[in-house]
Amino acid sequence: MQKPMFLRVLWVVSDEVSLYGLTALLDLVGSVSQYEVCLDVSAAEKRLQEHSFDVCVLPVERYNTQVGELAGRCGSLLVLTLPTGKNPEDFGQVGHRIAHWMPQQRITLGMLQKVFLGFTEGMHRQSNPAAPGDRAMRILHRVTEREREVLRLLARAQSNQQIARSLGISIHGVKRHVSNLLLKFDCSNRTELALAASQLSVDLAHRPAAVVRTGATGP
CATH class of the missing domain: 3.40.50.2300 (Response regulator)
Structure with a gap:
């Protein structure tokens, strides 16, 4: 109890x-x-x-x-x-x-x-949190391909404008993806988001099989 x-x-x-x-x-x-x-x-x-x-x-x-x-x-x-x-x-x-x-x-x-x-x-x-590995897997299941690309560049300290240029999408699209990632990782800012990804041992260079792929890849 x-x-x-x-x-x-x-x-x-x-x-x-x-x-x-x-x-x-x-x-x-x-x-x-x-x-x-x-x-x-x-x-x-x-x-x-x-x-x-x-x-x-x-x-x-x-x-x-x-x-x-x-x-x-x-x-x-x-x-x-x-x-x-x-x-x-x-x-x-x-x-x-x-x-x-x-x-x-x-x-x-x-x-x-x-x-x-x-x-x-x-x-x-x-x-009473779940084990770190379980939490990481739950988050990874909710991250899309595009969000993963944004997260990888964000972890390299790229600005929204740089991320937009690297991925060929609009700055508005980058902001939307960052907002979604902040919610999924339960972070309040970009620094916390990059740190959370590191702590969860997220391999940002390769997409795991468990990650959800959406029908559209942009923006």
Whole structure:
């Protein structure tokens, strides 16, 4: 039987009304063992430098590269809240991988319980990983021929433009393949992706028989 897993949450709010309302909700979320609520992003950045949190939540308009990097460095799942009438697609410039999006005006106890429970279940799976060889094989089964070519060149530190020129495809196509690879390898950036391939002993020079081949090879 798995032991229950509890979350440490850091949350940035926009005003005092949200602050007091949110603390009342977080007190009722069973999967949260500890939380801190800040009105200022700089205070949140300081807390991320000093302490480890499992989840960091902030309004998308308060997000910046610094807080994203700090959250990633300490392994925090990053959750952004959206203003009324906005969608995640409206904020494509956000570089850090986002674990979840929440509507700012519709945050309820039920929503928090569902989202945070999902996070704890994901952490349970990560704390009981499959053998490295099994994980490598599962990933290889999901990598296409073209993705493999992109990964090989990316591991050589080639830029998107260089990869596009080498493979005779568009830069847009390269970006799409890189995005797919980031998802499949569960990485947040290109450096992590190349490192993951190396750790999994992926032979980038030769395509294994297990790799899936798609009908089309471009772009």
